[in-house]
Amino acid sequence: MRYKAVVFDFFGTLTVASPPAERVAAITAVAEAIGAPPEEFRTLWWQTWPERCVGAMGDFATALADVAGRLGVPASAAQIAAATEIRRTGERTFRGLRHDAVSTLRTLREWNVNTALISDCTDELPDEWSTVEVAPYVQVPVFSFTARLKKPDPRIFALACEGLGVEPADCLFVGDGGSDELAGATAAGMTAVRVLDEGTEHHRFEPVEWSGPRIASLSEVLDLVSTP
Numbered sequence: 001m002r003y004k005a006v007v008f009d010f011f012g013t014l015t016v017a018s019p020p021a022e023r024v025a026a027i028t029a030v031a032e033a034i035g036a037p038p039e040e041f042r043t044l045w046w047q048t049w050p051e052r053c054v055g056a057m058g059d060f061a062t063a064l065a066d067v068a069g070r071l072g073v074p075a076s077a078a079q080i081a082a083a084t085e086i087r088r089t090g091e092r093t094f095r096g097l098r099h100d101a102v103s104t105l106r107t108l109r110e111w112n113v114n115t116a117l118i119s120d121c122t123d124e125l126p127d128e129w130s131t132v133e134v135a136p137y138v139q140v141p142v143f144s145f146t147a148r149l150k151k152p153d154p155r156i157f158a159l160a161c162e163g164l165g166v167e168p169a170d171c172l173f174v175g176d177g178g179s180d181e182l183a184g185a186t187a188a189g190m191t192a193v194r195v196l197d198e199g200t201e202h203h204r205f206e207p208v209e210w211s212g213p214r215i216a217s218l219s220e221v222l223d224l225v226s227t228p
Helices: 020-034 038-047 060-070 077-095 101-110 124-131 154-164 178-187 220-226
Strands: 005-008 114-119 140-143 171-175 191-195
Touching: 005 154, 020 038, 020 060, 020 077, 038 060, 060 077, 077 124, 101 114, 101 220, 114 154, 124 140, 140 154, 154 171, 154 178, 171 178, 171 220, 178 191, 191 220
Parallel strands: 005 114, 005 171, 114 140, 171 191
Antiparallel strands: none
8 A cells, every 4th residue: 555544634525515604604593592793703703713623712612601701792501502502503514424435434444544534623523523424434533622733733643643653654644625734734744635625616715725636536545545
């Protein structure tokens, strides 16, 4: 095999990219549940992403109470609890897998190719990871929320390699390009490839700058791994 391990991003890579409008609607529903002005709430919520995804603001409920306080919104414990459940339910809808995600990961494991995951996320994904269909095929899941690191910090890529017991040079990193992850993986010593969105680029919040290799589907990872 050309690589000893494959490290995957999660959102937009193993999953189908979610249209921005759906993300906006989901966070608007949270704002409305605590009685916050939706536009002001969304702006501050997204501004706090770098802190929230490394656990610096605690879990979702704690972060939500913090943001509500900054906005001067007197959200009650019951409102926070209701909004937290809305968030959890909404996040599950964004975990729809690409059609070839399970088959690709299963084949890699059958080939004894190590697999890891690096995802920038808040507490919902690590809490419910065992319920995700690809979880049994991922040996080392690394979540920014629990690692207290986010991409493109080279240390988060090192955590995946250390967990698998492989050198970065022996790893293929597969991602859709968010969080500057492709450049980050390359800087960490991995070979990076971008998997294109299923559909169109309008599913992205921001364009991806990447001149390196691209693939149109996850199943093409198998060719990259098996080609000498």
